[in-house]
Amino acid sequence: MAAKAAIVNNEERPAPLKRQEPGAIENLSGNVVGAWSNFSHFLSDVRAEMRKVVTPSRKEVQATTSVVLVAVFLFGLFFFVVDFVFDHALQQLFTKLGGSQ
Secondary structure (H helix, E strand, O other): OHHHHHOOOOOOOOOOOOOOOOOOHOOOHHHHHHHHHHHHHHHHHHHHHHOOOOOOOHHHHHHHHHHHHHHHHHHHHHHHHHHHHHHHHHHHHOOOHHOOO
């Protein structure tokens, strides 16, 4: 739309530059240099993230471990009760339908 308005108003605009594709040797060396640059950037990001890591204290580890153990026990108990209820209900249903005795 802007190019059409420029033509109507007799304004000259420079043509957009075409990106030249690299040759075989430039492509090979460019990929190696680019890959190394990406890898070194990745390593610096890893180092920066590792500086943010904090080792938890013994008290924190004990607290979170106890929470996990209690949660596992409660979920196990819940699923045991649900399984028992469904098993009992299915046995009653099969008995009333004349299935298993």
